[in-house]
Amino acid sequence: MDWLTRMNQVLDYIEEHLDQEIDYKELAKIAYCSDFHFSRMFASLSGISLSEYIRRRRLTRAAFDLQRTDIRILEVANTYGYESADSFSRAFKKMHGIKPSECRHEGVPLKAFPKISFQLTIKGDTEMEYRIEHVEFEITLAGKGETVSTNRAFKIIPTLWSKGKKNGFMQELIDMSWKNPKCTLEGVLGVCGKEAAIMEEEFTYFMGVRYDGEPREGMETVVIPPSTWAVFPNVREAWKRLYTEWVPTSGYELANLPCIECYYGPGHKPRHELWVPIVTP
Incomplete structure (x- = not known):
């Protein structure tokens, strides 16, 4: 271990x-x-x-x-x-x-918060669903990036989506997406930096969609090379359980590509998934 x-x-x-x-x-x-x-x-x-x-x-x-x-x-x-x-x-x-x-003063009550230790507990009562996806071709995404403080990322990112919904950017992405699907990595995407190992104090969170045409005014592009992914339903639940349950026992290593939050269109089940880049054994 x-x-x-x-x-x-x-x-x-x-x-x-x-x-x-x-x-x-x-x-x-x-x-x-x-x-x-x-x-x-x-x-x-x-x-x-x-x-x-x-x-x-x-x-x-x-x-x-x-x-x-x-x-x-x-x-x-x-x-x-x-x-x-x-x-x-x-x-x-x-x-x-x-x-x-x-x-x-003698006899006053205090609270001692002890040093914790990590142990692996095997739980068999709740499965963690995932699948392996191989995307064998290059994917171009169009959208916009926002600078995010690494330590506050999980608080800041939801506010970016909320802002995008209010100012119409979310709808613009929706209008561009879900056309001529090439693979299951479709929908509105949140790309977390440039690689899974984000070592800087800040990184760019890119909100975009797969788009083969010229990017619209004010947008930029991100290219994702052919790669292998572990895909988990429910973004929030996946982030919560990824490191406590899946990473320690899976045998996979993270690849030098960004994790991608994928939010699908109406009627799709599940509604959203977390795509985690992996190196196959």
């Missing part, structure tokens, strides 16, 4: 650097995946965002320090990444329910 070992090494690294600045890129490097995929994978596995996990572990450690030593509150605050005693006090009270100064 090399994958599982790497994720637990990430937790060890976090634990050893709670009193230092933690580089999220270094965490992704340890996990051997991109920033983009690592944040989603961590949240899916742990049920908590990476930043929130680190925050809770630091505040847990801060409470221990305050109880066991006579270190000044501001010094403890600075140790765990807070620039002022006020900001530390607000965060501390939000988690523990009391002020930092009060935790030194």
Whole structure:
């Protein structure tokens, strides 16, 4: 279980650097995946965002320090990444329910958020549907790209689609799509960057459709080479279960192509799918 070992090494690294600045890129490097995929994978596995996990572990450690030593509150605050005693006090009270100064009183209740560990649990009660698709020819997409912050991608991308629906861009894509289908990768598409391993702080999320003609004014094109894909129904559910259930046991590796969110036309079942580029064994 090399994958599982790497994720637990990430937790060890976090634990050893709670009193230092933690580089999220270094965490992704340890996990051997991109920033983009690592944040989603961590949240899916742990049920908590990476930043929130680190925050809770630091505040847990801060409470221990305050109880066991006579270190000044501001010094403890600075140790765990807070620039002022006020900001530390607000965060501390939000988690523990009391002020930092009060935790030194005997008998006060505190909350300890423990270090987590990842283990593989085999669940046989819910299947994860997928299929393998081989697209043996080049596909040209027409549309528009938007710059997205990698760490906030899963919050920003839904707002891009909402904006596109309001300003008519979504309808324009719909009018261009679902004509002369060449393969099952049809519909309105969301292309996540240039490759599955997104290592930069920002990437381009491209909203478009397969289109063989000249791109319309204000649009650009993206070319997807012949490739192999693992395809999962239900985009949101697929993202949630991809790294916790499918990747660790599938034996496949991600290819150097972008993941694509595919939203189909009326009457199509399923309504949307996640296309994940893979390298076949």
